[in-house]
Amino acid sequence: MDVSAGSPFHGALSLRRGERVAIALVACHDCDLLQRLGEVPEGAAAKCRRCGALLRKRPRNGMERTLALALASAVLFVVAQSFPFLSFEMKGNVTQTNVMTGIVDLYDQGKGEIAALVLLTIVLAPLAQIALLLYVLVPLRRNRVPWHLPHAFRLLRHVQNWSMMEVFLIGILVGITKLMGMASVVPGLAIWAFALLMLVLAGAVASFDPEAVWERLEEIR
Amino acid sequence: MSARPGTALAASCASCHDCGLLVQLSDPAAHGALCPRCGAALHERKPRSLERTWALVIAAAICYVPANLLPVMAVTSLGQTEADTIMSGVIYFLTHGSWPLAIIIFTASVFVPLMKLAILTFLLISVHRRSSWRPVERTRMYRLTEMIGRWSMVDIYVVTIMVALVRLGNLATIEAGAGAVFFGAVVVVTILAAESFDPRLIWDCSDARTT
Numbered sequence: 001m002d003v004s005a006g007s008p009f010h011g012a013l014s015l016r017r018g019e020r021v022a023i024a025l026v027a028c029h030d031c032d033l034l035q036r037l038g039e040v041p042e043g044a045a046a047k048c049r050r051c052g053a054l055l056r057k058r059p060r061n062g063m064e065r066t067l068a069l070a071l072a073s074a075v076l077f078v079v080a081q082s083f084p085f086l087s088f089e090m091k092g093n094v095t096q097t098n099v100m101t102g103i104v105d106l107y108d109q110g111k112g113e114i115a116a117l118v119l120l121t122i123v124l125a126p127l128a129q130i131a132l133l134l135y136v137l138v139p140l141r142r143n144r145v146p147w148h149l150p151h152a153f154r155l156l157r158h159v160q161n162w163s164m165m166e167v168f169l170i171g172i173l174v175g176i177t178k179l180m181g182m183a184s185v186v187p188g189l190a191i192w193a194f195a196l197l198m199l200v201l202a203g204a205v206a207s208f209d210p211e212a213v214w215e216r217l218e219e220i221r
Numbered sequence: 222m223s224a225r226p227g228t229a230l231a232a233s234c235a236s237c238h239d240c241g242l243l244v245q246l247s248d249p250a251a252h253g254a255l256c257p258r259c260g261a262a263l264h265e266r267k268p269r270s271l272e273r274t275w276a277l278v279i280a281a282a283i284c285y286v287p288a289n290l291l292p293v294m295a296v297t298s299l300g301q302t303e304a305d306t307i308m309s310g311v312i313y314f315l316t317h318g319s320w321p322l323a324i325i326i327f328t329a330s331v332f333v334p335l336m337k338l339a340i341l342t343f344l345l346i347s348v349h350r351r352s353s354w355r356p357v358e359r360t361r362m363y364r365l366t367e368m369i370g371r372w373s374m375v376d377i378y379v380v381t382i383m384v385a386l387v388r389l390g391n392l393a394t395i396e397a398g399a400g401a402v403f404f405g406a407v408v409v410v411t412i413l414a415a416e417s418f419d420p421r422l423i424w425d426c427s428d429a430r431t432t
Contacts, residue, residue: 025243026236026241026243027228027229027234027235027236027243029236029241029421030360030363030364030420030421031228031356031360031420031421031423031424032228032229032230032421032424032425033227033228033229033424034227034228034229034232034234034243050357051356051357051360051424052357052360052361053360053364086382086386088386088387090387090392090393091392093392095385095386095387095388097382097385097386101385102381102382102384102385103381105384105385105388106381106384106397109384109396109397111397111401111402113402113405113406114377114380114381114397114401114402114405117377117405117408117409118377118378118381121374122378150239150240150258150259150260150261153239153240153259154239154259154261157239161371161412161416164371164374167371167372167374167375167378168374168378170325170329170372170375170378171374171375171376171377171378171379171381171382172378172382174322174325174326174375174379175378175379175382175383175386176382177314177319177322178313178314178379178383179383179386179387181317182298182387182393185386210240210241211241214240214242214258
């Protein structure tokens with residue numbers, strides 16, 4: 001991806017309160033420097049000239065790619081949740097788990113706080129990410145404006161921080177190694193679906209460009 | 222607050238926290254302006270950033286102590302119960318020869334939370350002292366804390382998986398311990414602390430110095 005820096009801004013602004021500043025001007029979210037941001041070409045990114053923060057990236061075919069990957073994520077999510085995750089065999093006893101049974105067991109042991117945290121980070125947050133991406137992008141593709149778009153956007157931004165599937169996969173790796181000594185652990189179908197989901201959803205998020213959505217919205221209106 | 226011309230603050234503008242649109246605020250003291258594009262409340266800086274971040278950093282530091290002292294899980298096998306703290310888990314992997322896993326767990330559960338707390342405390346103090354020392358590097362440190370915090374969740378997931386898999390009645394069971402609850406609290410609270418800190422405060426001080 002090409003990276004260009006914003007150019008310095010030295011002009012004076014004379015606008016009324018609440019009035020929007022021309023789109024070409026942005027302030028860095030990390031150091032507050034005002035800079036002119038020309039049209040960012042597809043496949044390129046712009047960084048703050050002072051602190052290097054990412055100001056804007058415009059992935060190639062961002063909308064289509066995000067939509068396709070979000071749809072694939074939805075399918076993988078269903079597979080990851082409904083098939084057995086791991087099976088564990090010890091002295092002839094076999095235990096099978098899927099993602100939800102671990103959460104339910106924690107709750108039954110009186111550790112509701114941890115159960116809630118795990119539920120949020122590996123089930124609810126990824127689900128909300130997929131649902132919100134589809135909620136925003138499907139209507140836009142059909143030239144309709146989704147209801148409460150700003151709210152959906154805000155929720156998407158907050159939810160992203162709490163979606164931690166990649167960390168969960170490392171946790172599985174460590175857990176399996178720990179149990180190897182006790183018994184045999186067999187990975188199930190869902191674990192592969194989960195790993196794939198992590199990659200596909202990360203791709204969907206990486207190719208999502210909120211600024212392009214706002215631009216599209218103005219075209220429709 | 223006097224800022225160097227060239228920042229949004231100096232031009233009495235604010236960029237929307239939610240959609241990034243740059244908006245003019247003619248009266249900087251006026252609150253309650255809304256973003257014309259997405260309707261979010263506009264602030265020049267995250268509101269009460271320093272107070273909030275301090276409160277969360279202190280809360281996380283307090284939870285960090287029981288998180289490391291109390292057992293994160295207890296393994297009952299054939300009538301014998303063995304409790305594991307975070308450090309004893311690391312030592313278990315070391316003595317069993319799987320040092321890569323020992324390093325992963327040590328980094329994720331001990332080093333990362335401590336480093337996050339240390340960096341945030343350092344940044345808070347540097348802003349209070351109106352330091353103009355290396356703002357670019359300090360901003361990078363902030364971005365690092367934002368990025369790595371989630372990796373501390375590894376230990377929580379290890380406990381979840383072990384609890385779910387080992388349910389063999391009298392043969393063996395694994396229970397999550399109180400340490401895991403405190404540890405989860407450390408992770409959540411440090412993530413919230415990093416979110417509430419405003420990196421632009423680092424630049425406000427050095428901008429004021431250079432004018």
